[in-house]
Every structure is written in C-alpha cells, then in structure tokens.
Amino acid sequence: MLSIHHIAIICSDYERSRAFYRDILGFPVIREVYRAERDSWKCDLDAGKAQIELFSFPAPPPRPSRPEAQGLRHLAFNVDDLDGEVARLSAAGVVCEPIRVDEYTGQRFTFFADPDGLPLELYERLTAQSA
Missing domain, CATH: 3.10.180.10 (2,3-Dihydroxybiphenyl 1,2-Dioxygenase, domain 1)
Incomplete structure (x- = not known):
C-alpha cells in the first residue's frame, strides 16, 4: 500500500x-x-x-453515521489554523462542536457534519513553532 x-x-x-x-x-x-x-x-x-x-x-x-456506529467512524482533514477554519465554517452556517485537545498528541480538533450527517473532523497540524 x-x-x-x-x-x-x-x-x-x-x-x-x-x-x-x-x-x-x-x-x-x-x-x-x-x-x-x-x-x-x-x-x-x-x-x-x-x-x-x-x-x-x-x-x-440511509446508513447509520453516528461516530460509534460500526464502519467508517469519520473523515478527518488537516488544517493549519483551526480557529480560522471554525470561524469560516460558522460564517457559512456549519455548526462545529467545541474544540477539543487530543490527550495523546496535544493537537486540537473539532467535529462537524456534511449535509447528510457524515461526521467530519478538522485536525490542526503541528507547525514548527508549536512542535
């Protein structure tokens, strides 16, 4: 692969x-x-x-799409500026969950849904300054 x-x-x-x-x-x-x-x-x-x-x-x-349903859990996208992306999505009417921090990596992330309820995630990449 x-x-x-x-x-x-x-x-x-x-x-x-x-x-x-x-x-x-x-x-x-x-x-x-x-x-x-x-x-x-x-x-x-x-x-x-x-x-x-x-x-x-x-x-x-239809297919169950709750994050804990069997099968694909969610699709995650790398972003450099999580706050900026959340603000941009919010301005477009997309509701994002509160930003959380991954307890293992220390990286910030949030979830939102596509028009069919497919769970999507924004995962903030570490930059050289924050690494």
Whole structure:
C-alpha cells in the first residue's frame, strides 16, 4: 500500500453536497461526469494527496453515521489554523462542536457534519513553532 487514493461518498442530494464540499470546504473539482446508464453523477474533488468522490444514485438507502456506529467512524482533514477554519465554517452556517485537545498528541480538533450527517473532523497540524 502506498497511500489513500480516494474517499467515496454517496449523497442524498448531489447538488447540495457538491456545493458543500466545493464551495464551503473548498475542494476544487477535478472532473464531473453524468453516467446515464446508472442515472448517477460523479464528481472528483482534489483533497490534496487524495481525492473525494461524490456520487448520486436514485434513492440511496440511509446508513447509520453516528461516530460509534460500526464502519467508517469519520473523515478527518488537516488544517493549519483551526480557529480560522471554525470561524469560516460558522460564517457559512456549519455548526462545529467545541474544540477539543487530543490527550495523546496535544493537537486540537473539532467535529462537524456534511449535509447528510457524515461526521467530519478538522485536525490542526503541528507547525514548527508549536512542535
């Protein structure tokens, strides 16, 4: 294994999720295609060293997404300025949990949710000054 290539997310409302990941979180679109045989949109977003793939499918079944549900717990993004990102998300109407500190690394983090309730995390990277 070399690295993570992509994370795939099936959306209940493709337009709303695309706007959230592209416009609010700021991930640029690499490509977007409509697959008529599946009645499905697919949007590849640039997430740095990996991609996020957003999919639409007709009437996808809901999935439990509480952080302690079995399966994927959450998706975490590195940020350099946690306070600035929380303020930016809050200004866009995204509710973030109170900032916490990882008891093992000392790094700060917070959780929020995407339009379908998928748990997302912002994890503040250590800088040379704070290391």
